[in-house]
Amino acid sequence: ADHSYSRWGARVWVREKEQLVPATVNSCGDGTLVLTTDYGECTFKQKVTREKVYAMHPSSIDGVEDMSALAELHDAAIMHNLYQRYQKDNIYTNIGSILAAVNPYKQIAGMYDMERVHLYSKHQFGELPPHIFAVANECYRCIWKRHDSQCVLISGESGAGKTESTKLLLQFLSVMSQNSAGTPLAEKSTRVEQAIVQSSPIMEAFGNAKTVYNNNSSRFGKFIQLHFSECGNIQGGCVIDCILSLTALLDFSHLPTFMNDLCS
């Protein structure tokens, strides 16, 4: 039998109403444990059975950068890993080639500065901690590696950080473009990239509005296309708006009147 949890301070999973909750052992004896759960900090006695309490795997205790390395693959382990990382301001976590981002709702110092852009531009995907710039860099490199168009799909609930992530991708790609061999010297301080990055606030002025979920909520989806030359600089691009689902349409009461008119 696995008794690795019967000691003070051991990390365990406790089953509570069909859900697994991370907890720490306070004391043990007579086949019962006194536990403190992480969320809500409630302390209670548990009769030890394999179904109710089991030891947490080291990969869940320490946390992992790539969730495909988690030994325990249940909802609770995934949420716990994201939460542990988020507490240390590590808002990005890989799941193989997928990137999960947790919205920090605050500026994290140095997270997106130019140094970080350059750092990620010089490393392969997986060499550095998970980051939106690692995805952007992989995307840029793969145009040549795979000789094909690349696509980043960003999804998540309202307020999850899709719009901000899109802007960070564009920011990274525009720096790569400016630094590429294909950019003529005269255009190093450049029009196309600037236009692409600066188009975001204009799009937001027309298409965003405050909702209960997000002060700057996009009211339409966007398909953004960038065209790269063989030398790696951005030559142009386009933004195609697509209307959101019916549920989003019902939410149009938040829009300014002129947008309501447009939508109807």
Ligand SMILES: Nc1ncnc2c1ncn2[C@@H]1O[C@H](COP(=O)(O)OP(=O)(O)OP(=O)(O)O)[C@@H](O)[C@H]1O
């Ligand atoms: N990486 C980040 N760092 C700091 N703050 C962020 C980050 N991502 C998002 N935010 C904050 O969260 C807010 C909501 O994010 P964002 O508008 O990107 O969400 P969204 O997923 O596009 O929402 P919607 O679907 O409603 O348009 C932003 O206005 C910003 O304040």
